[in-house]
Amino acid sequence: MHIEHANKTRLKNNTKGQIGIGTLIIFIAMVLVAAVAASVLIQTSGVLQQKAQSTGKEATKEVSSNLMVQKIEGYRAKNSASDMAETLDLLKITIGLNAASEPVDLKEVVISITDGFRTNNLIYAGNTNSRAPTPGVAGNMSGFSDSPAINLEKALTENSTLGNPGANVTYVNSQTYFTVEKIRDEDDSFSQSQPVLTTGDFVVVYVPTVSQSSVDAGYTTLKTINVSSTLKSSGLNLEPRATVNIVVTPETGASSYADFILPTTFGSYEMVQLYP
Known part of the structure; x- marks a missing residue:
């Protein structure tokens, strides 16, 4: 009777690392977008504040x-x-x-x-x-x-x-x-x-x-x-x-x-x- 050896080597593809890197890239991109948006908002709010102060002073002069x-x-x-x-x-x-x-x-x-x-x-x-x-x-x-x-x-x-x-x-x-x-x-x-x-x-x-x-x-x-x-x-x-x-x-x-x-x-x- 011929007995075939039952031990076989099996290779498995582990994709968890790839998913983690993709998530990290997306996260970094979101952080960068948020930082740029925050910078734009801060700059815009500063400009609006200056304009509001200037307008307020002019309005005060006009009504006083x-x-x-x-x-x-x-x-x-x-x-x-x-x-x-x-x-x-x-x-x-x-x-x-x-x-x-x-x-x-x-x-x-x-x-x-x-x-x-x-x-x-x-x-x-x-x-x-x-x-x-x-x-x-x-x-x-x-x-x-x-x-x-x-x-x-x-x-x-x-x-x-x-x-x-x-x-x-x-x-x-x-x-x-x-x-x-x-x-x-x-x-x-x-x-x-x-x-x-x-x-x-x-x-x-x-x-x-x-x-x-x-x-x-x-x-x-x-x-x-x-x-x-x-x-x-x-x-x-x-x-x-x-x-x-x-x-x-x-x-x-x-x-x-x-x-x-x-x-x-x-x-x-x-x-x-x-x-x-």
Whole structure:
């Protein structure tokens, strides 16, 4: 009887190692993808945060009211204490800044005033750009100087002819410009040529409101200024019971408003308190 040997060698393929390596590769790939995604998210969130901060600052500037109207007084033109105009021909507006406000350049401020019938949009008398008739020509009030008294007198009594001969334009100063005089300036930030307000500063803004009737009457004095019968009409008529609206608009930030109705009579007063 032939007996066949039962011992045989058997080889088995062990694939567990291959599966483990594939899983490891997939895991590493997932980690790399997650790391890249996390890096992108972190970078994007940083950019968005910076943009949000910048937008927040700009929004704060736009909605915050920097300029603060403290007081408004009106003055009548006159020849004497018993011979005064029936209208208010000059407004004296005291202005300051709210606490922690950004500095305000008054050269970029626009003051709009209406008597219910006419509106004048005034710029600072030293502003060289806003009313420039042609490029390269200064648009500030003619004869503008470092003296606030001289500037106020010119704003009330003169015209400004700007531009080159043959291509110029003439503005009535009382319809075009306002002037400013400082009250308090502890940090020396304010001058006639660089009228910058910082926190704690106070200035007086003079707004011409000369009426045609005062021009026709030939009054010689307005406030303490000798106007020598040469007043120029602002086109406004601030007579008793008139409704006056004033808007002070800075370059950035919210506008400041002052609305009031003039008294039923000015009596014998040269100066009349109007606001608040």
